[in-house]
Amino acid sequence: MLRRAMFRCGELCSRVFAVEFDLRAEPLYFTLSSSPQVLHHDYQRLFGECGKLFSLHVQSENRIEKAQTHAEIKHKLSSTISRDCDVFEASSFIPDDENSVVKGFFIRDKSTTTLSEDLLNTLRQNKTVCVFSYKREGQYCWQELWSPVSQVKESVRQYITPATAAEHHPSTLNIRNADVFYSMDEAYKVLQECTDIIPESKEVLKLVDEQLETSSGDGFPVIVIEGLDATGKTTLTEALRESLNATLLKSPPQCLASFRQRFDSEPPLIRRAFYALGNYITAAHIGKESLRAPVIVDRYWHSTAAYAIATAVSGRVENLPRLDSELYQWPGDLLQPNLVLLLTVNPEERLRRLRDRGQDKTVEEAELELNQLFRLKVEEAYKRIQNPACIIVDASPSPQEVLQQVQHLIRNKCHL
Numbered sequence: 001m002l003r004r005a006m007f008r009c010g011e012l013c014s015r016v017f018a019v020e021f022d023l024r025a026e027p028l029y030f031t032l033s034s035s036p037q038v039l040h041h042d043y044q045r046l047f048g049e050c051g052k053l054f055s056l057h058v059q060s061e062n063r064i065e066k067a068q069t070h071a072e073i074k075h076k077l078s079s080t081i082s083r084d085c086d087v088f089e090a091s092s093f094i095p096d097d098e099n100s101v102v103k104g105f106f107i108r109d110k111s112t113t114t115l116s117e118d119l120l121n122t123l124r125q126n127k128t129v130c131v132f133s134y135k136r137e138g139q140y141c142w143q144e145l146w147s148p149v150s151q152v153k154e155s156v157r158q159y160i161t162p163a164t165a166a167e168h169h170p171s172t173l174n175i176r177n178a179d180v181f182y183s184m185d186e187a188y189k190v191l192q193e194c195t196d197i198i199p200e201s202k203e204v205l206k207l208v209d210e211q212l213e214t215s216s217g218d219g220f221p222v223i224v225i226e227g228l229d230a231t232g233k234t235t236l237t238e239a240l241r242e243s244l245n246a247t248l249l250k251s252p253p254q255c256l257a258s259f260r261q262r263f264d265s266e267p268p269l270i271r272r273a274f275y276a277l278g279n280y281i282t283a284a285h286i287g288k289e290s291l292r293a294p295v296i297v298d299r300y301w302h303s304t305a306a307y308a309i310a311t312a313v314s315g316r317v318e319n320l321p322r323l324d325s326e327l328y329q330w331p332g333d334l335l336q337p338n339l340v341l342l343l344t345v346n347p348e349e350r351l352r353r354l355r356d357r358g359q360d361k362t363v364e365e366a367e368l369e370l371n372q373l374f375r376l377k378v379e380e381a382y383k384r385i386q387n388p389a390c391i392i393v394d395a396s397p398s399p400q401e402v403l404q405q406v407q408h409l410i411r412n413k414c415h416l
């Protein structure tokens with residue numbers, strides 16, 4: 001068997017592999033070379049531990065197929081694999097080359113069973129999946145294409161060679177048009193490509209087509225309220241609607257509510273395209289409504305981009321695209337609001353509000369830790385988005401005080 005299309009002969013050696021071994025630290029980066037390399041401490045922790053080591057990578061020319069296969073594997077790995085297995089996110093990429101990332105997983109199996117091998121064997125039947133195994137030899141480790149039946153003839157030993165950290169975390173390389181869309185057309189195309197497998201896509205596209213003609217702009221001020229779940233958006237937007245005699249809209253809009261669950265269960269590519277299109281429908285509503293009254297919007301593009309970026313970027317906050325990255329720019333074809341306010345509360349107060357609402361009662365420690373990282377990344381991404389940037393509002397005081405603070409800001413910035 002030849003190496004799969006994603007790792008063409010020769011190309012493999014120009015690629016860097018990254019394993020998210022410890023979410024609080026840099027990924028472990030390595031390249032491959034034909035001569036043995038002594039692995040130092042950090043690498044020994046990953047490759048030197050007892051157990052069988054594998055990595056698998058998903059690549060396809062068809063991005064819908066690629067996204068779905070990756071999601072299926074992620075699900076299978078979390079539901080099937082035993083407790084004696086560690087699974088880390090892994091990727092392979094060409095430094096600074098956008099869209100070069102081939103995503104996958106690194107598996108360390110310390111069990112005495114063949115569960116992971118059985119699973120890998122099933123997965124590699126899929127032509128989009130490539131599986132490597134890793135073998136140790138003293139202080140060295142090499143990678144080879146894995147096959148359950150003895151040796152693969154064409155397989156060439158490639159030694160693991162420690163590499164320096166990449167300038168841009170690999171998960172930032174594929175964000176454009178996979179997690180965040182910077183024009184309606186790009187998001188539209190994704191749903192067009194999945195009408196066969198997700199019939200609801202056609203209905204969503206129809207709603208988008210119907211709404212677009214009404215978009216205009218230039219009227220009363222448009223004020224967006226953003227923030228994490230339970231920061232008080234619903235409470236504040238309702239109060240503003242009353243006090244300003246404003247129209248209250250949200251993104252995704254009500255007409256997409258019945259499709260949300262369906263798209264929420266899809267991989268990021270499809271899910272994010274759905275939310276992106278929701279913004280364009282809301283924009284059309286804003287255009288119409290702002291001719292009559294001020295408009296308050298509960299979540300809009302900041303939410304779409306910040307959550308998408310925070311989910312796409314694994315590990316720590318430092319892995320986010322840099323402050324000046326174009327990934328934080330507002331899409332050129334999306335109606336801009338006059339003011340965007342980001343509600344923030346400290347994590348303890350937010351948890352208290354979530355609990356009062358009857359959610360998150362039994363959050364496990366590990367999940368809390370992950371949530372903590374995720375929350376930090378969403379908030380940081382919110383703050384980095386530009387044109388328009390958001391103004392931060394401390395939403396810890398009472399609802400009445402938060403309302404007064406916001407009314408004051410609106411008077412100053414929008415002369416309302």
Ligand SMILES: Nc1ncnc2c1ncn2[C@@H]1O[C@H](COP(=O)(O)OP(=O)(O)O)[C@@H](O)[C@H]1O
Pocket residue numbers: 227228229230231232233234235236353354356357395396397398399400402
């Ligand atoms: N300023 C506030 N002080 C205390 N509790 C608040 C405040 N604003 C909202 N809450 C409460 O916190 C919970 C979450 O508020 P909600 O407006 O639903 O947030 P979101 O829409 O951002 O998810 C609700 O139970 C709400 O009553």
Ligand SMILES: Nc1ccn([C@@H]2O[C@H](COP(=O)(O)OP(=O)(O)O)[C@@H](O)[C@H]2O)c(=O)n1
Pocket residue numbers: 228229230251252275276278279299300301303304305307308
């Ligand atoms: N404009 C929007 C609104 C929500 N979303 C997504 O919807 C999720 C937040 O939804 P939620 O149910 O917590 O929202 P609220 O109930 O807090 O309004 C996030 O995962 C976002 O990815 C989005 O992408 N774009």
